[in-house]
Amino acid sequence: MEQSSRPVVEIKGLSKSYMRGSQAVPVLQDITFDIMEGEFIALMGPSGSGKSTLLNLIAGLDKADSGSVIVGGVDITGLTETDLASWRASNVGFIFQFYNLIPVLTALENVVLPLLLTRLSKKERINHAVTALSVVGLGDRMDHYPSQLSGGQQQRVAIARAVVTDPAIIVADEPTGDLDRVSAGDVLNLMDRLNRESGKTIIMVTHDPRAAEKAHVLRHLEKGVLTDVSS
Amino acid sequence: MFLLKLLLKNAFRHKLRAALTVTGIAIAILAFGMLRTVVDAWYVGVEASSATRLVTRNSISIIFPLPLSYNEKIRQVEGVKAVSYGSWFGGTYISEKNFIPAFAVEAKTYLRMFPELMLPPDQEEAFMADRKGCFVGQKIAKRFGWKIGDTITLKGNIYPGNWEFVLRGIYKGKYKSTPEDQFRFHWDYLNETLKKTVPRRADQIGFYMIEVKKPELAAPVAVKIDSMFKNSLAETITETEKAFQLGFIAMTEAIVMAIKMVSYVVIIIIMAVAANTMAMTARERIGEHAVLKTLGFGAPYIVLLVFGESLVVSAVGTFLGIILTYPAAGVFADKLGDWFPVFNVSQRTIYMDIAAGVVVGLTAAVFPSWRAVRLRIADGLRRIG
Numbered sequence: 177m178e179q180s181s182r183p184v185v186e187i188k189g190l191s192k193s194y195m196r197g198s199q200a201v202p203v204l205q206d207i208t209f210d211i212m213e214g215e216f217i218a219l220m221g222p223s224g225s226g227k228s229t230l231l232n233l234i235a236g237l238d239k240a241d242s243g244s245v246i247v248g249g250v251d252i253t254g255l256t257e258t259d260l261a262s263w264r265a266s267n268v269g270f271i272f273q274f275y276n277l278i279p280v281l282t283a284l285e286n287v288v289l290p291l292l293l294t295r296l297s298k299k300e301r302i303n304h305a306v307t308a309l310s311v312v313g314l315g316d317r318m319d320h321y322p323s324q325l326s327g328g329q330q331q332r333v334a335i336a337r338a339v340v341t342d343p344a345i346i347v348a349d350e351p352t353g354d355l356d357r358v359s360a361g362d363v364l365n366l367m368d369r370l371n372r373e374s375g376k377t378i379i380m381v382t383h384d385p386r387a388a389e390k391a392h393v394l395r396h397l398e399k400g401v402l403t404d405v406s407s
Numbered sequence: 408m409f410l411l412k413l414l415l416k417n418a419f420r421h422k423l424r425a426a427l428t429v430t431g432i433a434i435a436i437l438a439f440g441m442l443r444t445v446v447d448a449w450y451v452g453v454e455a456s457s458a459t460r461l462v463t464r465n466s467i468s469i470i471f472p473l474p475l476s477y478n479e480k481i482r483q484v485e486g487v488k489a490v491s492y493g494s495w496f497g498g499t500y501i502s503e504k505n506f507i508p509a510f511a512v513e514a515k516t517y518l519r520m521f522p523e524l525m526l527p528p529d530q531e532e533a534f535m536a537d538r539k540g541c542f543v544g545q546k547i548a549k550r551f552g553w554k555i556g557d558t559i560t561l562k563g564n565i566y567p568g569n570w571e572f573v574l575r576g577i578y579k580g581k582y583k584s585t586p587e588d589q590f591r592f593h594w595d596y597l598n599e600t601l602k603k604t605v606p607r608r609a610d611q612i613g614f615y616m617i618e619v620k621k622p623e624l625a626a627p628v629a630v631k632i633d634s635m636f637k638n639s640l641a642e643t644i645t646e647t648e649k650a651f652q653l654g655f656i657a658m659t660e661a662i663v664m665a666i667k668m669v670s671y672v673v674i675i676i677i678m679a680v681a682a683n684t685m686a687m688t689a690r691e692r693i694g695e696h697a698v699l700k701t702l703g704f705g706a707p708y709i710v711l712l713v714f715g716e717s718l719v720v721s722a723v724g725t726f727l728g729i730i731l732t733y734p735a736a737g738v739f740a741d742k743l744g745d746w747f748p749v750f751n752v753s754q755r756t757i758y759m760d761i762a763a764g765v766v767v768g769l770t771a772a773v774f775p776s777w778r779a780v781r782l783r784i785a786d787g788l789r790r791i792g
Contacts, residue, residue, distance in 0.1 A: 261700065265702060265703025276694065278413070280420055292409055292410070
């Protein structure tokens with residue numbers, strides 16, 4: 177699937193700082209850029225450069241001090257916590273470095289979890305989750321608990337959970353950071369497939385140059401400022 | 408359903424901690440239930456009181472007697488159906504530790520006025536025919552192995568000496584709250600003996616029991632009786648049987664109050680323990696709560712999970728505590744039957760146990776859920792790894 181020239185995310189003058197004691201430490205300063213629909217973008221930079229903070233702001237997990245993030249025409253910086261929660265549930269899929277699966281739930285139950293917030297029937301929820309797990313190649317591991325799966329398999333369950341609600345955007349924070357080389361390759365290939373075949377816009381934070389290779393666009397951050405763009 | 412499954416799994420994720428918390432709550436509920444049952448046992452006489460019975464005693468104190476001559480005067484008061492009278496005898500059997508709650512009563516009127524003491528007709532007849540006869544509750548008979556026809560010797564405290572009685576009847580209580588540890592004998596036997604041994608104490612009684620025709624007459628009849636004996640040598644106080652029993656309890660109110668306080672303290676302590684456990688649990692779940700929030704689950708879901716988990720643990724502990732209360736009360740009643748002749752776990756105690764369990768579950772979850780709701784997702788996610 178081709179990427180369009182329509183921006184799905186518009187970031188304008190975004191700034192964020194954290195308080196350390198009584199002192200404000202700037203993390204992001206006046207960030208402005210667009211992310212096109214169907215784009216696979218990698219945010220890179222050294223530790224503390226603000227890339228995870230930027231990802232959190234784009235995904236509606238944190239609030240900016242100033243500036244705006246417009247996703248699919250909606251300025252999410254103006255939404256209340258409750259509205260943001262339902263916006264995230266239907267628009268964004270999340271992949272974390274440490275998978276963040278619920279340990280007492282099976283792979284299938286973990287994938288069903290985001291569907292509880294939809295109007296789907298129980299049968300439909302299970303069907304969707306089974307399909308998502310099959311897509312990531314874990315159709316035979318549905319009843320396994322996270323502790324019974326390898327790191328790579330757990331991350332694939334997390335990817336199934338991220339895509340099961342069919343969100344337009346997938347955000348991934350160091351998705352290969354905790355995986356061995358082979359598993360990391362599998363996960364990246366899967367994300368690449370999701371981008372190419374399903375047209376998902378993927379925004380990924382990574383340190384891994386191999387992961388960054390899969391992206392169409394690389395954006396570098398240094399001390400909270402965008403320094404470089406490469407394709 | 409899915410969330411219920413999740414909170415059930417969460418509740419017992421840390422098996423040892425959950426088991427210890429459940430055990431703690433069960434023991435606290437058991438202790439609470441037992442203490443409440445002790446309080447109920449204290450009030451058992453009040454519960455067994457009739458709304459149509461009055462008690463008249465000396466206005467100075469119960470230990471001061473009243474003249475027997477009041478009997479006829481009281482009987483003539485309008486609204487009075489029957490009058491009986493009696494004296495507190497007390498007494499011990501064989502040794503000082505076997506205290507016997509014995510009363511000398513005017514038998515004919517007494518048995519009619521207290522139908523809850525169910526005495527078989529043939530035994531009643533035998534008792535009425537024998538001046539030295541007595542009848543006792545089945546509990547006390549069982550305790551001392553007394554059988555009909557046995558001669559029982561009590562050592563008098565208020566009326567010194569050894570007093571011989573022949574057991575003519577064993578009664579059963581009509582209600583659960585009817586004490587079955589009582590000992591009754593003929594007031595005439597006491598009076599005649601006193602006439603021979605201590606004549607100045609004869610023809611005096613400890614209290615009158617009055618049955619009124621209907622409950623609403625209790626107040627005017629009481630006023631009428633007391634006014635009749637105003638300015639006499641032995642002024643009276645007439646009160647309902649319930650008030651009379653409560654008056655007795657008032658003498659030991661400090662103990663009852665202390666027991667009540669301890670029962671609440673037990674619940675407060677377990678509340679703190681459960682709250683600590685839930686705080687630890689919620690702290691461990693910070694990452695998961697952040698993930699759930701990330702996925703779009705709002706504050707109500709998080710609150711539901713934390714409260715649900717707390718209530719599940721509390722419910723299991725409460726259930727176990729209630730189950731254990733029954734055998735524990737049985738053992739307690741067996742060992743301390745002398746002091747608590749009626750020791751039944753009441754339905755009200757069970758409701759109070761359940762209420763205490765719910766309060767523990769809810770209170771323990773308040774702070775952890777408040778923290779979970781206030782948690783910033785970014786901070787929560789940072790905790791993972």
